Amino acid sequence: AAEPRRVSAVVFHMTKQELRSALALALVVGLRMFGLFLVLPVLALDLSRMPGGTPLLIGVALGVYGVGHLLLQVPLGLLSDRIGRKPVITMGLALFAAGSLIAALAHGVWGIVLGRALQGAGAVTGASQALAADLTSERGRNAVMGILGAAVGLAFLLALLLGSTLAAHLGGLQGLFGLTCALVLLAIAALWLLVPRTPAPRVHGAGIGAIMVTLRDARLLVLDLSALVLHAVLTLFFVAMPLLLAHGLRLPVAGQWRVYVPALLAAALVMALVLPRVRAQSASVVAVQASVLLLALGLVLLALTRHALAPCMAGAVSYFVAFSMLEANLPGLVSRLAPTTQRGAALGAYSAAQFMGVIAGGASGGVLLGHAGVRGVFALAALLAVLWLLLLLAAGTRLRQTAPTASAGSA
Known part of the structure; x- marks a missing residue:
């Protein structure tokens, strides 16, 4: 049979079906993440006004979401290998919607904590990325991961811009949780109506053996460690960046979007230009190494920034460009290297390693901020990026190799 027609071959290197699948799945992921990010601009402030709103419980309400994601990413990923991606993603979205509804109806902080915990139990990031990999060929995989990454970035940007305004019109935090519930139910409908079916899973004895397969592969461990460091650095960045903007550059919280938005737009432009040209596995490895170098340079610039806008903006652009490229390329490499039946x-x-990084970055960033200030937090993040780059350079040859089990799994 003739090869399926490709859409804008020079740009996407994806079939029309792959492009439609990627956009449909990006809608599902984007709706979920928009709902998640939407409450962040007002969560701490509104909780402080509720009965029982102590600083400790506010911190618990903010962090409890990540606990479920850390504990359940691997079990739900395994389950998706056994029963299929869509049923598991639907289960996770339903839990997320139920948690949102509980939080919307809550009258105190403990109700919000319970709702956020149930939201976190819907840990389907890994299953969603596996579905994206199932729907695309290796040739178009980085592009589809880039589309998903762009959907998350757009969700974050819109939530940052609209969160406070929507809260004012919807009656505060509970109104935002109600809107989140509605958006997630819409995501479930989009998943089944717009995202194509995938072949039935072909797993024999999936379970602890599947985990051991991934743990025995040193290349997958390097990528898991990469996810941990990337998200530890992300948390360190957001521990320090708002304070740098507020105290160093005298930008109020309401005006900090003037730095974030241009940086995110620059990241989107670079991804659109570069990702379609990163198709081979070896090119993905080089792109990851170059992105980590750019990440380190951006963090060094931010560590050296005092009161000047230009180096701060350059550092922010470098950081977000590098982060966006890494968020697209790293999951693509995992999907290439993992056996199909353990994807x-x-x-x-x-994904679990990502949340371990968030927890580690938050804990170390808070301690370091008290002892070394904003510049110390950025310096630690830059040091982690440099050490990460050295690890990737040492593992580069192995990361370029295709595992025999991967090809066997797809046979």
Whole structure:
């Protein structure tokens, strides 16, 4: 049979079906992440006004979401290998919607904590990335991961801009949780109506053995460690960046979008220009190494910034460009290197490592901020990026190799 027609071959290197699948799945992921990010601009402030709104419980309400994601990413990834991606993603979205509804009806902080915990139990990032990999060929995989990454970035940007305004019109935090519930139910409908079916899973004895397969592969462990460092650095960045903007550059919270928005737009432009040209596995490895170098340079610039806008903007642009490229390329490499029948488990482990990084970055960033200030936090983030780059350079040859089990799994 003739090869399927490709859409704008020079740009996307994807079939029309792959492009439609990627856009449909990006809608599902984007709706979920928009709902998640939407409450962040007002969560701490509104909780402080509720009965029982102590600083400790506010911190618990903010962090409890990540606990479920850390604990359940791998089990749900394994389950998606056994029963299929869509049923598991639907289960996770339903839990997320239920948690949102509980939080919307809550009258105190403990109700919000319970709702956020249930939201976190819907840990389907790994299953969603595995579904994206199932729907695309290796030739178009980086592009589809880039589309998903762009959807998350757009969701974050819109939530940052609209969160406070929507809260004012919807009656505060509970209104935002109600809107989140509606958006997630819409995402479930989009998943089944717009995202194409995938072949039935072909797993024999998936379970702890699937986890052991991923743990025995040193290349997958390097990528899991990469996810941990990337998200530890992300948390360190957001520990320090708002304070740098507020105290160093005298930008109020309401005006900080003037730095974030241009940086995110620059990241989107670079991804649109570069990602379609990163198709081979070896090119993905080089792109990851170059992105980590750019990440380190951006963090060094931010560590050296005092009161000047230009180096701060350059550092922010470098950071977001590098972060966006890494968010697209790293999951694509995991999906290439993992055996097909353990892809959900491998991407679940990768996603769990992300949340381990968030927890580690938050804990170390808070301590370091008190002892070394904003510049010390950025310096630690830059040091982690440099050490990460050295690891990737040492593992570069192995990362370029295709595992025999991967090809066997797809046979």
